[in-house]
Amino acid sequence: MSNTQIPNLQALTVLEPYATSIIYGNKRIEMRSYQLEIPNGEGIWLAIHAGGSTRLLDPEICATIRFTRWSELPSEDHLRENCGKILGLAKFIACLKAEEIPDDEVWKDHFDENKQLYCWLISEVKPLSIPINCRGNQRVWRLNQNLIQQIMNDVGPFS
Incomplete structure (x- = not known):
């Protein structure tokens, strides 16, 4: 595949245990x-x-997640192994103000009432068969073409 055929792809760094909770x-x-x-x-x-x-x-924190949100959350040791790696892709379909999401949604966290928060809604995910080591960044950031190619070789087309 030539470089001109590689689509742009951005990434989002999410701390563990939340990154694994999204992808798996x-x-x-x-x-x-x-x-x-x-x-x-x-x-x-x-x-x-x-x-x-x-x-x-x-x-x-992990025990609370297992009890209230996702009982199959892996061990802290396993989650540590994922740190610093791209785990997969998530398709975000909407961005809503936090107050538009019901408070009983288990993954909705409650923070400072004086600060506007947004809930990014995910419709589907594509886990990588082998997570890829990569240095992250803050906010949404661009991946280089080499990383995008590795992801496409694993999960196939994603656009």
């Missing part, structure tokens, strides 16, 4: 303090990168 679990909302632009209303694929930080891999 039932997390279909990602909350952010900024909006996601979804061109043409058709949805946008983003690579989900598990951030390198392990600060949220606290046994209490």
Whole structure:
């Protein structure tokens, strides 16, 4: 495949245990303090990168997720192995103000009431068969063509 045929792809760094919960679990909302632009209303694929930080891999946080949100959350040791890797793709189909999402949605977190938050809604995911080591970044960021090619070789077309 020539470089001109490789589509653009952006990524989103999400800390563990939440990145794994998106790609392998039932997390279909990602909350952010900024909006996601979804061109043409058709949805946008983003690579989900598990951030390198392990600060949220606290046994209490993971136990709460297992009890209230996703009982099959892997062990903290397994989640640590995912840090710093692209786990797969998620298709985001809408970006709504947090107050538009019912409070009983288990993945909706409640933060500072004085700050506008947005819920990015996910319709489908494509896990990679082997996560790809990659350095992440803040906000939504562009992947280089080599990484995009590796992802396409694994999951196939995504546009």
